[in-house]
Amino acid sequence: MPWIEWRGNSCRVRWETGKLHPDTGKKLFDSKSSVKWTEEEAYNYGLDRESDIRNDRYISRRDGSVFMKEYCRTWPDTLDVGHLREKAIRSMIRLYIVPRWGDTAVGDIKASAYRAWKKQLKALPNVGEKYGEEILTVFSMLMDDAVDDELRKSSPIPKGKRRRGKYKKKPREKKLEMRIDDIHRLACNALVFWGFPGYVFIWTMACTGMRPAELYGLRREFTHPLWPASDPDKERRLESLERYFGEKPMPAIRVEYQLQREGGLSTPKLFPPKYESVRTLVIPPFLAELLERLLDSHDSEWVFPSIKGSSLATANFTYHYWRKIADGKAASTPRPKGSGPGGTRRPLPAIPAVSAYKGKRLYLLRHGHKEWIDEDGHSRIATETRMGHEVVGVEGLYANVTPTMERRIMETLQARWQRFVVTLDPGWAPPSPTSLPFDLAEWMKHQVRDAESTKY
Incomplete structure (x- = not known):
C-alpha cells in the first residue's frame, strides 16, 4: 500500500515498484510530491501507480527520466541496416532530433509536442517533403523502441491511417516521357x-x-x-x-x-x-x-x-x-x-x-x-x-x-x-x-x- 509523508508544504506519496536493486537485492521505491495535493489525492495517486504495476503498465520515473540525447547516442548501434542508411539515420538524429528533443526525458515526450514539432519540421526551408517524412519515420522507430525498452508506456506518435487537419496532396515529381x-x-x-x-x-x-x-x-x-x-x-x-x-x-x-x-x-x-x-x-x-x-x-x-x-x-x-x-x-x-x-x-x-x-x-x-x-x-x-x-x-x-x-x-x-x-x-x-x-x-x-x- 502507498504511504504519505509531508516535506514542507509538499505532500509526498511513495510506493513499491515491485523491483529489486540489482546489486543489493533491496526493494525499489518510487515517489511523487505536489504542493497542490491533499493526503487523499496523494494516496489515490499511489493506488493508481500500484495498479499500473500489477497490470504491467508502469514505467518508473527512474527509467522514464533517461534523456533523449543519451538514448540517441546508443540507439543507432541496435540497427541492422546498410551503411548508407545508417549514415543517413545518424545524420537525421544529429541535425534534427537531438537539437529538439535532446534535453527532454524519453518518458516526457507528449503527443501534442510531437505534432507541433512535425509542423515546424516540415516548414523548414531545407527540409523537403520526402526528407521530412524520413526524419519522422526515424523518430517513430526511436519511440517504438523506447516502449520496448520500458522507457515509455506508449509511443506519442499516432498509429494507423488517422489524419488530423486539412488534406494536402503529396507533390509528385514532374517528368516527361522518355523519348x-x-x-x-x-x-x-x-x-x-x-x-x-x-x-x-x-x-x-x-x-x-x-x-x-x-x-x-x-x-x-x-x-x-x-x-x-x-x-x-x-x-x-x-x-x-x-x-x-x-x-x-x-x-x-x-x-x-x-x-x-x-x-x-x-x-x-x-x-x-x-x-x-x-x-x-x-x-x-x-x-x-x-x-x-x-x-x-x-x-x-x-x-x-x-x-x-x-x-x-x-x-x-x-x-x-x-x-x-x-x-x-x-x-x-x-x-x-x-x-x-x-x-x-x-x-x-x-x-x-x-x-x-x-x-x-x-x-x-x-x-x-x-x-x-x-x-x-x-x-x-x-x-x-x-x-x-x-x-x-x-x-x-x-x-x-x-x-x-x-x-x-x-x-x-x-x-x-x-x-x-x-x-x-x-x-x-x-x-x-x-x-x-x-x-x-x-x-x-x-x-x-x-x-x-x-x-x-
Missing part, C-alpha cells in the same frame, strides 16, 4: 564530354534500367561478351550458358554489385545491389556490340571507367558528369600545363542542353526504361524483376521469368532502336575528345542498313 531521340542527344553529349565510355553508359542505363551505383560497379567479367563464361559461380555459369548461349543466344549483363563509399573511406567498396536485387538483364544486339567494342578499347576492371581511367564512384558523378551532359556546357579553351587559371587542359566544343533533362535527375533514365517495357506490353513479373523489385504475395510466389519473356524484351528494345536509327540525319555524329576505338559513324550506317532490311 529515344533525347537519349540519343544525351549519349552524344556524353561522347563529347566523357568519350566513348560515356556514350555507351547512357545507352546502357536507358536500355537496362540499372541503378547508377550498379553501373559504377559493373565489372567486365559480368558483362557481355565475357559473361556468362566468366562467371565465378560454377553452377550459375553452367545454367546461364545453357539459357543465354544456347541455340538462340541472348546477350546479357549480370547485376552482381553496386559500388559505394562506406563511411569516410576514400576508396569505394563493392556491395550487393539495393535490396540484394542481383539479376540478369538481357540487352538488345546493338548495345551488345557497343559493350563489346568498349571492353576491347580499355583494360580497366570497370566497364565504365572515369575520364581519368579510375572508378566513377570516386567522383561526384551528378555534378562532374551528369550536369554537363544534361544541362550543357560552354566551349572551353585550351591552356598549357602550369599556365595558371583560365581555360582548361581538356578543350571541348560547346555541349547543347537536352531540355527534357535539364536540371533533372539521372535516375529518370531508370524510370524511363520501365516506361519503355511497359509500353511494349511485357508482363508485370518480367518488368518488376528486371527493375530489381520483388512482386509480393501469391503473384510473386507463383510467377517466374522465362527465356521467352526475356527474348521478347530483347527484341522490343532492338526494334525501338531500329525504328529510331532510320530517322537519323547523315551528319549526326558529334566530335569526341578522345580517339574512338572504331568508326562510330560508319557503325551507325550499318545499323541503319540492318534496320531498313529488318521488319521492325
Whole structure:
C-alpha cells in the first residue's frame, strides 16, 4: 500500500515498484510530491501507480527520466541496416532530433509536442517533403523502441491511417516521357564530354534500367561478351550458358554489385545491389556490340571507367558528369600545363542542353526504361524483376521469368532502336575528345542498313 509523508508544504506519496536493486537485492521505491495535493489525492495517486504495476503498465520515473540525447547516442548501434542508411539515420538524429528533443526525458515526450514539432519540421526551408517524412519515420522507430525498452508506456506518435487537419496532396515529381531521340542527344553529349565510355553508359542505363551505383560497379567479367563464361559461380555459369548461349543466344549483363563509399573511406567498396536485387538483364544486339567494342578499347576492371581511367564512384558523378551532359556546357579553351587559371587542359566544343533533362535527375533514365517495357506490353513479373523489385504475395510466389519473356524484351528494345536509327540525319555524329576505338559513324550506317532490311 502507498504511504504519505509531508516535506514542507509538499505532500509526498511513495510506493513499491515491485523491483529489486540489482546489486543489493533491496526493494525499489518510487515517489511523487505536489504542493497542490491533499493526503487523499496523494494516496489515490499511489493506488493508481500500484495498479499500473500489477497490470504491467508502469514505467518508473527512474527509467522514464533517461534523456533523449543519451538514448540517441546508443540507439543507432541496435540497427541492422546498410551503411548508407545508417549514415543517413545518424545524420537525421544529429541535425534534427537531438537539437529538439535532446534535453527532454524519453518518458516526457507528449503527443501534442510531437505534432507541433512535425509542423515546424516540415516548414523548414531545407527540409523537403520526402526528407521530412524520413526524419519522422526515424523518430517513430526511436519511440517504438523506447516502449520496448520500458522507457515509455506508449509511443506519442499516432498509429494507423488517422489524419488530423486539412488534406494536402503529396507533390509528385514532374517528368516527361522518355523519348529515344533525347537519349540519343544525351549519349552524344556524353561522347563529347566523357568519350566513348560515356556514350555507351547512357545507352546502357536507358536500355537496362540499372541503378547508377550498379553501373559504377559493373565489372567486365559480368558483362557481355565475357559473361556468362566468366562467371565465378560454377553452377550459375553452367545454367546461364545453357539459357543465354544456347541455340538462340541472348546477350546479357549480370547485376552482381553496386559500388559505394562506406563511411569516410576514400576508396569505394563493392556491395550487393539495393535490396540484394542481383539479376540478369538481357540487352538488345546493338548495345551488345557497343559493350563489346568498349571492353576491347580499355583494360580497366570497370566497364565504365572515369575520364581519368579510375572508378566513377570516386567522383561526384551528378555534378562532374551528369550536369554537363544534361544541362550543357560552354566551349572551353585550351591552356598549357602550369599556365595558371583560365581555360582548361581538356578543350571541348560547346555541349547543347537536352531540355527534357535539364536540371533533372539521372535516375529518370531508370524510370524511363520501365516506361519503355511497359509500353511494349511485357508482363508485370518480367518488368518488376528486371527493375530489381520483388512482386509480393501469391503473384510473386507463383510467377517466374522465362527465356521467352526475356527474348521478347530483347527484341522490343532492338526494334525501338531500329525504328529510331532510320530517322537519323547523315551528319549526326558529334566530335569526341578522345580517339574512338572504331568508326562510330560508319557503325551507325550499318545499323541503319540492318534496320531498313529488318521488319521492325
